[in-house]
Amino acid sequence: MTVDLAGYRNVPDALADRARLRPQHPALIVSPDGGPDGEEVYTHAELHARVERSARRLAARLEPGSRVVLALPSGVGFVESYFGCLTAGMVAVPVPPPGGSATARARIEQIVRDCEPALVLTEEGDVQGLAETVARAGLEDCAVESPAVAQAAAEERAALPEAGRDTLGVLQYSSGSTGEPKGVMVSQGNVLTNAELFCRANGADQDDVFGGWIPLHHDMGLFAMLSSAVLAGATVVLMSPTSFVKRPATWLRLIERHRISVSAAPSFAFDLCVRLVPKEQADAVDLSSLHCVINGSEPVHVPTLRAFTEHFAAAGFAPEAMTPGYGLAEATVYVSTKPPRQRPALLITGAGQEAAGCGLPIGFELRIVDPVTRRACAPGETGEIWVRGDSVGQGYWNRPGTSEEIFRATLADSADAARWLRTGDLGSVREGELVITGRLKEVMVIRGRNVFPQDVEHEARAAHPLLAGFNGAAFAVQAPEERVVLVHEISPVASPEEFPALVAAVRKHLTGVLGSPLRDVVLLRRGAVRRTTSGKIQRGTMRSLFLEGGLAPVYADLSREVRGLLPA
Structure with missing residues (x-):
């Protein structure tokens, strides 16, 4: 069944409809260490009830538009708080759970200083440490609590606001790979549109099982996996990123056990599986359920793509399942992936390097542009990737000048006054495929x-x-x-x-x-x-x-x- 989210006013309406239409269908399965022990299963009806309780408790304490930082691991606490924020008209701000990491705490301090949240939700053991982080950022009125304490602190009878498609839903902070993180303003309409486009582009629907280890504070985990699955009425299975890094085979066993059909990972993860999963273990796992595993978030390394496909061929991994993709937080996440159930196109770039094609965008207009002259490049030439469409975010939080430059660019050689998103990525279109070359700044x-x-x-x-x-x-x-x-x-x-x-x-x-x-x-x-x-x-x-x-x-x-x- 085709996923159609165009008719919904907001994310809460879509969630309520899934609970009505598929009440007993599993919506969320949490497998913290990737194994069967301690797994938690929540149906669409159960998840919707938890989300609405979370939303009413938030609405009883905070004004619509308040920022709520989610410093939580991949689990039901994060999921109900994320959708609870959108249902209560709040703005969810996903960040990495601190977990004793000085790097994560430094990133969180940057983000809370920038977005000035009213509430930070984290695990009980991290409350004291994050309270000190928030105090250093000068936010004396910001509470730091665990989801359980936050829920106990408020009544469930508060009225919920009516959000629209333009209502700000998420501040998705960029990865910081080329500078300090900036908060992309993602509206509820952006979330709905991108989820629908992701499913259409990858042949996914309500009968699929999404899942993997990508953290939910990352746009690939939050939007491509969690939001797309739940809003499509499908199932999403979550495991800990740490468990994957320690034992890459746990991701593969998770796919086998739950018959996951849609997953995603950066290129380094496929390399890790080839190097650390011995051939006898690789041959013993069953990956035949996969019809789409996105290889994205960083440039796709063609030798790694080949090595993974060959290493797991005996496990039933189909070459057509490997799906090179391109996306970025500024466009919510999805921009382009190869067509479903086709083998990846391996092409030669203008520099003579082999690269994987990422198909062409669905739901976006695309231009390859000279970044200096802002004129469209000739066919096959390499330039900056510019896109526009309903998935493009509203700009950067508290950065009007940068937002104007990046989100509302105009072509120099066109009478069309339409505004474009400058992605900062370099690429070209070759043989009907978008080929990513690298970052303009790098x-x-x-x-x-x-x-x-x-x-x-x-x-x-x-x-x-x-x-x-x-x-x-x-x-x-x-x-x-x-x-x-x-x-x-x-x-x-x-x-x-x-x-x-x-x-x-x-x-x-x-x-x-x-x-x-x-x-x-x-x-x-x-x-x-x-x-x-x-x-x-x-x-x-x-x-x-x-x-x-x-x-x-x-x-x-x-x-x-x-x-x-x-x-x-």
Whole structure:
């Protein structure tokens, strides 16, 4: 059955309809560690009842439009609080659960300082720590509570406001991979539209089972998995991201046990499964239920795509299920995925690199634009991806100037005064497929040639086995011309005696690939390369740490010019 959400005024109306039409159908299954023990199952009727109770308790305490920070793990507490906010006319602000992480607390402090919430919901064990974080942000009137305490603190009889499609529903903060996080204003209409488009583009409907480990504070988890599934009247199965990272096979067993048909993950997750799930385990799991597993959130690595498809072929994983996709928080999440039940198109970019096609957008207009002249590129040329449509967010919270520049751009060579979203991503349309090249802010120009950091990082791992499976970050510095610096984690089994030969091999390989010498390489311990919560490399952060002397190299081979940029 086709998912049709166009006729709903708001998200609460769609939720109520699902509870009416499919009351006993499972809406949410929570499997914290990915295993069968302790799983919780909630039908659409049960989930709707919990959401409405949460909404009335929020409405009894807070004014419509109040921001509510959700610092909660993937579970029923997050789900009922998220939909409860939308039902009560509040604005949900998903953030990573702190869990003792200094990085997560720092991110939360940035976000609460920016959005000034009236309430922060977190697990009981994190209340005291987050209360201190909120106090540092200067928000004396902001309560920090667990969902259970928040629900006990208010009556359930409060009236609920009537939200419209333009009512602000979510502040979805960007990952921070290229700078400090900005809050994308996502309306209730954006949520409804994007859920419908995601389902249409990927051949999903109410009979599907969505699910996986993507955290719910990430747009792929919140909108592509949770919101799309529940609003379609389908089932979503949630597990802990930490459980996946510790034991990647738990994701695969979750798919088998619940016959999950729609899932999603960044490219690094597929690589992790190939490396850490032995062939005998891979052959024993059943992945035949999958008809769509989105490979997105970061550039799709074609060798990883191939390796996963081959590694799990005996498990019943169909090549057609692998679904390269493109999206971003500024467009809610979904922009484009390959057509359903077709094999991914593998194409050659203008730079001669192999890339996976992401289909063409459904529900968006698309232009490839020269980012400097703002003129449309010729067919096949690489430029900045611009889109417009009803899924595009309302702008950035409290950033009118940036919102005008990014969300309301105009083409220089068109009489059409329509406004476009500048995505900041580079790509082209080739053979009827959108091909993603990289981030505009991260592209490096070396001797007149565009060099993309992810290509450098992938080639470095291919150059030596002691780098395979670890993270790297490539970025440019001015010394005095633009030069590429590569910082990369190294296997803990490597001995210091091996470092010079290893770096020499990497430099030789990368110089051949780039067509110009790469001189500057820094080796780091495992885990030293910063990433966002979705696994994106924080290249800007790594560049800053490098130039500030904030890294702790185990070995560095730097040119005199680049070394001169560093603190004495």
